[in-house]
Amino acid sequence: MISAQDIFGIQTQEEFQKVALDVFKFQFKHNTVYRSFCDLLYIHPSDISNYRDIPFLPIQFFKSHEVLSSKEAIQKTFSSSGTTGSITSKHYVTDLSIYEQSFRKGFEHFYGPVEDYVVLALLPSYLERDGSSLIYMVNDMINQSKHPESGFYLHNLSDLKEKLLELEAQQKKTLLIGVSFALLDLVESFQFDLKHTIVMETGGMKGRRKELIREELHQILKKGFGVEHIHSEYGMTELLSQGYSKGQGIFECPPWMQILTRDPEDALTLADNHKTGGINVIDLANLNSCAFIATQDLGRAYPNNTFEVIGRFDHSDIRGCNLMVL
CATH class of the missing domain: 3.40.50 (Rossmann fold)
Incomplete structure (x- = not known):
């Protein structure tokens, strides 16, 4: 079982890699929504040896499904802001600690x-x-x-x-x-x-x-x-970790969080560093929900685990991903 100590004790890239793969295996096994998404992509943990190849769940699933990797009682439900009548994201948290x-x-x-x-x-x-x-x-x-x-x-x-x-x-x-x-x-x-x-x-x-x-x-x-x-x-409703910028809009992540970017036209392909793409977040603190999320933000990732946010996708649906109908 993965512990909070495993997550918040991460200090090196090797440790991040190990915990990310462990979290992926755990969530593949216990999160039915995420498992169905991976199955549609024909991806199994046995296929994955690098955290960069882990599938990222489109963030819209938090509007339509209970994205949970735990059977524990829900302690708190966080919801996104939305216009009147719009569907909001819901993040069910089973361990507020x-x-x-x-x-x-x-x-x-x-x-x-x-x-x-x-x-x-x-x-x-x-x-x-x-x-x-x-x-x-x-x-x-x-x-x-x-x-x-x-x-x-x-x-x-x-x-x-x-x-x-x-x-x-x-x-x-x-x-x-x-x-x-x-x-x-x-x-x-x-x-x-x-x-x-x-x-x-x-x-x-x-x-x-x-x-x-x-x-x-x-x-x-x-x-x-x-x-x-x-x-x-x-930060966002669907995450449990935050990035911070001390100026110029360049954000840094804590050691248990990383940002990757994906090709704006092909949601399943990662973009190179410095290229503008959709922001994918690995938030290992999100152990009991989903730690691998494809957001609707556009940004650029840099090699030293910093990133910047450029804007948002024009449309509510993330382009290049037709796997929303679970």
Whole structure:
């Protein structure tokens, strides 16, 4: 049986390879949706000796099926945001402790202990609905930070401004994590010159504003907050791990997560490094669901396990994959 220690203890590429193959065998055996998908591709674990050859389940399956590799009771159901009447993704989590270990260890891997930061969250669109995995993560970060100043802000931007200025005057290390449209609202109302604050966007206009390309968004935010870099978090409902960018839109993964890209016209063929393709995610923390997911994001992967996100596929269906009718 694969343990959380096996996953979060990964330090080398060889260890990643071994655990990824073990997770694939486990999920092939225990996840009926993923097994059916692999069967349609005529792929069996005995055929796979490298994690790059493992099949990636199209992310849309989380909208139509229970993607589970465990018979344990479901502790939490995370759901994606969606327009009224649209079908949302559902991620059934049978072991929240794995998710908690993943986001705690992942953040610490890149930024150090969360206890070192006052955590301010500006995530109105997420707070206004149930089932957000991001809210679950940030709420835990706020509690773990143990700073009384940490907390969520909904639409009270003037209160947030005062808190940021107060923390800046006290030279306290601060993490401001926010959805893009709300951060734009903040800098359109107030101007800052922050020296002790990390500003981290989680993406998304959520239909509140016109979508901007990343460079344009970051330029506005850098000027408004008076910072040199805008940080970013890359995560989604269907995953239990996050990538982080400390600037320029280049993301890094924790050791148990990797990004590959696939040919945009042939979902079953991987693209070369530096080439734009569909983003495939290996998230080994997703042990009890599916660790191998073909997302609808477009991006580029680089040899040092970094990646960037370019945009999304034009259509809701991933092109080149006709295996959706399980």
